[in-house]
Amino acid sequence: MRPHASSDGSLFSCRNITLDLGGRSILREISLDVAPGEVLGIIGPNGAGKTSLFEVLSGRIPPKSGTIHFRGQDVTHLNLQRRARLGLGRTFQTPVVPEELTVAEVLKAARQAYKPYLTPDDSEWGADLVDFRIPGNVVAERLDTLHRRKLLLACLLMRRPALLLLDEPAAGLINSEIDELDEIMRVLAKELRIAIVLIEHRIELLETIADRAMVMDAGEVVSSGPLTHVLSDPKVHAAYFEMDVEEAV
Template identity: 75%
Template sequence: MAASAIFSCDQIGLDLGGRSILRGISLDVKPGEVLGIIGPNGAGKTSLFEVLSGRISPKSGTVAYGGREITGLPLHRRARLGIGRTYQTPIVPEDMTVAQVLKAARQAYRPYLTPDDAEWGAGLVGFRIPGAMMADRLDTLNRRKLLIACLLMRRPSVLLMDEPAAGLINSEIDELDDIMRVLAKELNIAIVLIEHRMELLDTLADRVLVMDAGETIAEGSLAEILLNPRVKAAYFETDAGGGLH
């Protein structure tokens, strides 16, 4: 782990259902840095997030936050440390208004937060939806904004974001790009980003890690990894490659 890194994992191994899912994955991310992760379906990207967020315990390896090993800590304790996570599908409560969702986030655990905290989080992401609206009526972008606002009001220092551009059109991706720049460069949040939209990674990611079949096959700038012979062989020179995802 780099001395300046706030969050890292080292040699993560994971078996599920008798299959080897992750093999020796290591990464680190500094405050204000965006680390992109790409790879085909089945590469193990989301499984890695399950380990990093604390939903699944690895077979081997360690996870560290702020220089402290947290491999054994469950998801809720990592959240309280300042590690937030978003999911590819932005699921919101069907029977709650926007105001009720924000209140539930404020009161999820002590210390309870104030409406001003919720307003601050919503303002950062440009979420300007009336509180009386039912959350399940929101479009995909505003669902993402609402869920990110709920995380931001707790002032996280690390965000694990699983394909936040999924389901968005180009103009919405541009808006998401602006939001994530604020999170990383103004709030100094370390972001680990699973994403297949190359245009988003090209503008945001400081480094990109490429996974294939549970292993890291390349790491560097997006331009560097696209020229990497192993990446080209895996994704561009075989019938089964199908491109980067």
């Protein structure tokens, strides 16, 4: 299934998303859009609402109000399984894998997660995209952080997604591994035209891969646009960088 953009050129968009949890306002009037092959980076301090936004966008939590469109279709009320079948994939901050299974068993489970079932060739295609070269008889528990992330990406990619929501994909990686992740995302976005929205604190990664950035604080968007623009925005310094200094003290 190829990416299908709406009339305004966006593949995925949300408008005026609000979310309340436990009597607290978590998200306030969040809007964003991303086109096929575009990379949108989301940054902000801890507690800004970034992961909560992914919970809503992926379909794990329904919003209090607002709309979500994907591939020209209103998916606001679709659950996460139905959004996945439309071509939305998501990763989490911690790359959790079924540790008791072998690599081959994990890939097989992903191929048979829902119909139509895929073939071993699909697994090989996904693994090749992320340069995942671990033998199939290796138990997933033995994988390091980078290879766990690669395995999970391979499982998503074999379904040919149009959109990936990546939650801190560089967490736990060293600089050389981040460079490798950078190259992988370039291939996914620029060659396969997969839209990517990623939450990331590693500014050096965003500088090389993100087409645009959005900064959140206290459940709101405080700045958006080219990364150089948002990083020079006084509101961003007040919300993000100054808070980092205070937390470090």
